[in-house]
Amino acid sequence: MRLEDHDAADIDITNFVDEFSHCFTGECRVGVLQTLSQISRIITASDDLAGSLPLILAVMRQQLKMKRGLLTLYDRASETIFVHDSFGLSDEEKARGAVLPGEGVIDKVIATGKTLIARSRRGARAVFDKEKKSRAETAFICIPIIHAQKVLGALAAERGYMNPRLRAQDVEILTMIAAMIAPAAELYLLETLEKTRLEQENRRLRNTLGQRFRPDNMIGGSKSMQDVYDLVEKVAATKATVLILGESGVGKELVANAIHFNSAASDGPFIKSNCAALPESLAESELFGHERGAFTGALSLRKGSFELADGGTIFLDEVGELSLSIQAKLLRILQERTFERVGGSRSIKIDVRIIAATNRNLAEMVEKGLFREDLYYRLNVFPITVPPLRExxxxxxxxxxxxxxxxxxxxxxxxxxxxxxxxxxxxxxxxxxxxxxxxxxxxxxxxxxxxxxxHAYALPPSLQTSKESGTSFGVSLESKLHSVEYEMIVEALKNSSGHIGDAARELGLTRRMLGKRLERYGLNYKTFRAAGASGDDLG
The missing domain is CATH 1.10.8.60 (Helicase, Ruva Protein; domain 3)
Known part of the structure; x- marks a missing residue:
């Protein structure tokens, strides 16, 4: 294959119009000038690659009589050359959609930024199917698309030429077209590919979060937790309001995450609001937002948590800490799904799923007048009680x-x-x-x-005292020594699979001395011998 290369910036077009007007090549190119002007006006007006590309390909196909043509773009992030649009390609070539670096003429053009002409059917075959036999010499012309000294892609075409001067004119025409569409190509790459990458990354993160908080991935297999998982699975498929109950630290927020990310609204926002951390004076603004000038310091409009959660889920942690006045406004949202911002008069309608959580006894608070009874029943549609760790x-x-x-x-x-x-x-x-x-x-x-x-001595004192943990060891020096001795003996027996002699050697004791200590702590070496095959079953 013979390749001719040219620097795209050095092509001489001084006599370009003059050569066209004389039509020395057997095909007149004068009519192309008007079309090039039209392409230039379209690109200048909109910088829209999609708007000008059909006209460009039509010029190549109809007026330049190209048999195949394509516009390829280069994605630097993935180092991939892909076909953006084309004509004359086979179904197989269209299905490929992308040209990997190192595969032929297009790759060389993008790598070097120089025009290349493959002047034989063999050269053309590097990118296209085998050309039918013809007396005319087949040329595959590939022009780099360059903007701000960056190669953005390539404009390529193939046809047979009887006259080398006609081929040179077509190279110049394609070079002019490539220069005109370069700004639009860069804009397309910046907007379209970057947007696609962000969307893909967003989907990946959401899938990761969804996988992380799925009920079957929550840690623990006890019967009480299995019951929780079953409830989460059932309610996640609905839009029902959920009230999560349980002591502080049991993982109520984890349950709320599991419900949201397994629901139909998992692609929507998940807004968390800790009601216990909201000062009385700011709670209404934080939850419902405020209009500009609603109060001193309200310099601009602010959306609240409910408005931000529109189309998704809001998680109201420690809902029992809300004041009675905020409770009244929350009740309206539960009933009508509408509210007004602080200082506003326009009703805002939202589509949001509400999950509330509390470690307080709301029924008792209702009896004492600290929590609205009507709100309690609105929240208590689907209660889920998360068991304490001790159970x-x-x-x-x-x-x-x-x-x-x-x-x-x-x-x-x-x-x-x-x-x-x-x-x-x-x-x-x-x-x-x-x-x-x-x-x-x-x-x-x-x-x-x-x-x-x-080791046991790495745990805090609260776990090591008989009062707090129910264990037999105190915090006196003698008890602490017994605790360490007991642990070392157990570890030696485990390491030796219950063999007294090996355990004694590891501890630096005689078999008799070790036997007395086993009696002191009520340990039986046979227990460790039976468990030896299971490794760490005893700890």
Whole structure:
């Protein structure tokens, strides 16, 4: 294949019009000038590549008698050359849609920024199907589209030529067209491809969030949590108002996330509002927004949480902390889905799903006159009670292992498991702070850990006292030593799969000394021998 290359900026068009007027080549190109002027006016008026491209391809096909033509653009972010529009391509070529770097003439033009002409059928075959036999020499002309010294793509065409001067004229015409459409091509790449990338990234993030908060991905397999999962799955498919009940730290916000991201409104906004953190003077403005000049300091219009959640879900955490006046306005939204901004008179209608949560007993608050009875019944359409951690059985261990893995990775520590004595203490504790307290305790334990195992002495004193945890070890020096000794013996027995001799050697004791300590702590080496095959089943 013979290739001729030209610098797009160096093409001499001084005698361009003169050559056209004499028609020395057998095909007159004078009529093309009027069309080029028309293309220029269209591009100047709108910078719209889609608006001018059909006319450009028509000129190439009808007036220049090209058999095939295409406009390719170069996406720098993905390093992909793709066909934006074309004519004369086969179905297979159209189906491909993209030309990967290194595949032929177009790639070389975009890489070098220079015009290339493939002057044989073999050269043309690098991009197109095999040309039918003809006495005319087939030429594949490829012109770079350059703007601000950046190659944006290429304009390419193929036809047979009997006269080399006609081919040179067509190169000049295509070069002029490429220069005219360069600004529109850059605008298209900036707007269309960047918008597409942002949309794809947005979908990816939403899919990630949806996967993260799906009920079947929530941690814990206890019966009480399975009941919660079932309720979440059922109510997520509806638009019913949900009231999530439970103690502080049980994960009510996690349940709200699961409901939203498994609902039909998962593509819509998910706005969270902590009612307990809203000052009385600002609560109405935060939730419902305000008009400009509604009060001192209201310098501009502000949308509230409800308006921002339109088309999605609003999560009202600690709804029991709202004042009676705000409760009245919330009741109207639940009934009519309309409200007015502070200082405004126009009713705003919204389509929003309301999820509320509280750790307070709303029924008791109603009896005491602290919470509106009508609002309570409006919120209590579909109640979900999240159980406290002390009622979730082995979920304590599952959650603890999860937090250890997470914090070990965050802190670059080789922590692999939790020791048996530490697990016993975790299971015995009553967890007044629920999952949030467990998370904080495991983060602290990982930070204090000096080897690959979370030991009991890395847990806070509240878990190590008999009063708080129900365990038999106090905080006196003697009790602390017994605690450490007990844990070391258990670890040695686990490592040796219950073999007394190996465990004694690891601890630096005789078999007799180890036997006495086993009696002291009520340990049976056979238990560890039976569990040896299961590795960490005991901790």
């Amino acid at each position: 979730r059985g082995s979920d304590v261990i599952t959650l603890a292992d999860h937090f250890v893995t997470t914090f070990a990775a965050e802190n670059n520590k080789p922590v692999k498991r939790i020791s048996t004595p530490a697990l016993n203490m975790l299971m015995a504790y009553h967890w007044p702070g629920n999952v949030r307290e467990l998370e904080n305790i495991m983060e602290r334990a990982v930070i204090l850990c000096e080897d690959e195992v979370i």
